[in-house]
Amino acid sequence: MTLIMRGRLRYAAVSAAAILGAWASGRGAAAEPAPPYRDLLAQAQSSAPRLAEAEAGVRQAQGLARQAAARPNPTAAVEMENFNGSGPYRGTGAAETTFSVGLPIELGGKRGARIAAGRAGVDAARARLAQARADYAFELAAAYAEAEAAERRVTLAQESLTLAEEDLRAARALVEAGKEAELRSLQAQAGVTSARAALDAARTARASAFARLTALAGSPAPFTALAESLLPRPTPANLERTIDALSVPAVVAAQAEREAAARRVRVERTRAVPDVTVSAGVRRFSGDDSSAVVAGVSVPIPVFDQNRGNVNAAQGELLAAEARLNAARLDAEAELRTALFQVEAAETRVAAAVETEATAAEAYRLTRIAYEAGKSPLVELTNARRALAEARTQTIEAQLQRLRAEAGLARLQGRAPFGVS
Template sequence: MRRTFVPLACAALITSVAQAQTPASPQAPAVDARVASPATPAPPTGSVTLEAAVQTALQLNPQLRAATADLAASDGSVRQAGLLPNPVLGVEQEDTRSATRTTTVQLSQTLELGGKRAARVELAQRGQDIAALDLAARRADVRADAIQAFFNALTAQERVKVAEESLRIAASGADAAARRVTAGKVSPTEETRARVAAASARIELRQAQAERSAALHGLTAVMGLQEGAIQQLDGPVDVLPPAPSAVDIVARLADAPSVRRAQMEIQRADAGYTLARAQGVPDLTVGVGAKRAQELGRTQAVISVSVPLPFFDRNQGAQLEALRRKDAAQARAQAEALRVRSEVLQLADLLQARRDEVDALRREVLPGAQSAYEAARTGFELGKFSFLDALDAQRTWLQVRCQYYAALAQVHRHAAEIDRQLGTPNDRPAMGTQP
């Protein structure tokens, strides 16, 4: 019986032959360990700066962790695509009588021809590259969301200070009006108006505090922290980001995450077409084994070779589909580049307009409104102006300050949106082997 399985020793050569028929699987790009398994940083304590908010968000944001896991999972697709087909062990018996039965044991192996394995690996590799670009786009989103949330909270914090000052001024005006009424210099109506103004200031302060609380909740969610983890922000709210020029935008357009992803979709579609063509080439199946005929009393070697005849199915339909998908990917890539360019140019114009507004408010409107208020307040205290004049000047000054902080928030929001669309050098992943 030992001689029955001697020919099967040759089956070990089949796997090595199969390896020789297909190129080695290209190595998948190693995922940065800092990205795949980020160390959990300690939550920021004390006053939170913009840099701390962004870095914490990039480490703890749940959506970013999900995109990182998707990239790590794509490595399994690359490995699976490079595996060889399993050999097949078959046993066949003819006749059930021990004296005349014939037993055949055969080990067969399919040899993939036409570059199927390499094409599968290439397609899986392009999918992994797209997952890396999705991670880069998600990082840009999280960074932009963190910047926007930080400056929303920071400007809300400044508006609370403005409201507190407004309440202090209103309370002081109410006290001054009461003293003048007591002295008989003005009618009690002036004191009533002053008390109403103070009550309105208290309402505005509560609204500003609620807006600050809501903005802090939004920042906490983006950073991936527990509620109440942030109480105070630290940073200059009036430092304006630069507005990119049209030349800078065009230069950065090719590195925009969505544009790079659209270009990678073209490469994946091309890899899909290559695989569809390779699948039209028939595979070769070889087998080796032994046949034991009891009636003859000897063992015979069995060698088999089989190949499908591509008379009808040459995978021509799949090839046509892959070609059309490649055409569609090219059209979508062009549309995406045009969309990003148009939106970023619009954002750049809005950013510049807001910068001009902030500059005008800072240089002309704010100093003038403050000077008018101080003059009206002094005149009211000296009895030269009515309380309505002082109240109107006060409201104008405070409204201008609120407008100033709202314009600052818009400047930072537009700048963050531009970075979201164009990405940053830190968001560009290392791609695998390009086709």
């Protein structure tokens, strides 16, 4: 067998062993693989702290809405007069005892305004929950894809280390045969050291990516592997690319908050109208053991407190909500244009990266054959190996950016990415 044939077989064997070995080591170390993205997103609906906070906000708004519909409580009073005095009022023989019930009557549409504001608050909380779910689905998808990319970077770094070690063995063989200077062997050894450092860095990044995925999903057990691969997944042909800026969850939430703020202004204005308290009861006269009906009406005089400060505060809150709504609309329009551009650009970048990787792989194969035949210097082999590693890294990055672009588009559409319902 010729040196060229041996080099080709050795290259194929080393590449296959590196890929299978790294894959097996990553899978074998898995203590708790993350389920497929669809299942993980479904599980996280009940365990993710971020969603729990938004759901608690809805329950809070519902409680406030129920409280807003409550009517004022009546009051019961007992009054005793003309006792323990002097003269004829000694003791309790001439005492007058009054039993009465008072009922506040709200005027100016207070209760209706409160009920409308409570309902608007619930709508705003639900809109914020929908926005939180869309944002969370995007972040979980990005974390899932980043974990897979980190896993693939470890595989790539392991393969690069294996190839660097094979280059070192080839360089030493050529040095021993007198076809290369000892300097080439030292350069190859430096390449192995650099590859090992890159592998350690990739493993650290992988641990960080899986830790973030675990925390984001709210899983009690740490994830160390994935049950689904998203990066090679092509862009769906029927991907929805049309969005109305007014239907973006952030805009919907801002619109609901603006409506709730307007309702609160109405509530504060109605509070400036004084309420009437009607009372009725019975008075008993101990002196002759007789009784009589008593009734009364009381109305506060709005001289000092007309609730103007609260009205002004509510109006200021309304102006702030309108400003946030306008900003949300402008941001949504800009994000929509950017998202559509990113999806198209990501598709082109993935195609170019795959083609570049194939070219770099063939260039490395030919350069290695030429080096083992003594027709190419070590520096060319090293450069070819680095170019191959960079091309594979660019493919991973391009696929990752494509997934992020798709997930970002889904977030603006208010849905979960990758066709998850």
